[in-house]
Amino acid sequence: MSASIAVVDGHNDLAWELRERGYDLSADDIATPLPHLQTDLPRLRAGGVRGQFWSVYAPSTIPDPLRATLEQVDAVHALIERYPDDLVLATDPEDLVRALEAGPDAPIASMLGAEGGHCIEDSLGVLRDLHRLGVRYMTLTHNESNAWADSATGAADHGGLTDFGRDVVREMNRIGMLVDLSHVAPSTMRDALAVSAAPVIFSHSSCLSVCGHVRNVPDDVLADMAERGGTCMITMVPRFVSQRVKAWSDEVEAAATASGIDPLDLTARDAFEATWPHPAPPATLEEVVAHVEHAREVAGIEHIGLGGDYDGAGTMPVGLEDVSTYPRLFDALRARRWSEDDLARLGGRNVLATWRAAEAVSRELRAGAPVDPALRRP
DSSP, X not given: OOOOSOEEEEEEOHHHHHHHTTSOTTXXXXXXXXXXXXXXXHHHHXXXXXXXXXXXXXXXXXXXXXXXXXXXXXXXXXXHHHOTTTEEEOOSHHHHHHHHHTOXXXXXXXXXXXXXXGGGTTOHHHHHHHHHTTEEEEESOOSSOOSSBOBTTXXXXXXXXXXXXXXXXXXXXXXXXXXXXXXXXXXXHHHHHHHOSSOOXXXXXXXXXXXXXXXXXXXXXXXXXXXXXXXXXXXXXXXXXXXXXXXXXXXXXXXXXXXXXXXTOHHHHHHHHHHOSSOOOOOXXXXXXXXXHHHHHHHOGGGEEEOOOBTSSSOOOBTOOSGGGHHHHHHHHHTTTOOHXXXXXXXXXXXXXXXXXXHHHHHHHHTXXXXXXXXXXX
């Protein structure tokens, strides 16, 4: 297994895992193998990961998600400062290009992505501040709907985006922050695509036609996203890629709900799952391949990428257990007659092209009318 393809991964939750463990970078020294995690520097190198969007995530259920998000931003900056030979901050597409061109031993380009629009607390001023701190995409929702956008797994409060939600998308276009449509309801996907002047991404989503989980992307949305220059980054999360795992998860969730557990309370749900007498069936590398090939068929080879969501799920598919395993996926695709150019597009060239296009839109918009500094709220 050799890392010949450069990977720019769309979503990794290492920062949240480190937070859960107390941000103790002495105990969790990512320069050494950390078998209790799915991510460390040796395995990133082995997997050919040359660019990583680090998720700066905070649940919407905690009292102060903005504070937690800022602490996550700080944690990623701390990692970059602690490991300067291995990580470098990238805040524009050309930073990523320089990191890729520097070769496989150069520091890994590190970008930040905020997971869940609740973190801006309904303020465009906060959105702009996150951008100033290096955040280069924002997922419009997490698992719950917020005051201005519906989530795939939350209540259908708005029928998609509110007027303020459309303002959020427009301001993200203006400042050069990628609009991430993972986690959002199909109605929100379609509203965002209609209003966005820049191409969008799905940082960690798979295909609804292959696995019927609500977190996945319908074919019409995949096609529209591609027509507008976006990239869908296929994820590895078992219940999103495997219909068998989804069926098991649905059964456990129904039992948990019957026991009075809120299925959106991830901590309580995970604890309940741990007591379930029947273990989850394994997801497989072949099931991930099915999503990649379907996304290619619908969106085209120029509009697909990889967003593993490592350290965001307890287990990953057999053969794709951690960040070192991307070469196995590429080998499986080679066996299906994918060319090296195809693999390079999937690995990272497509999301780079989308980011460059979004940055070009931002330059055009910033050349126009000045921003209203008011703290806009829904």
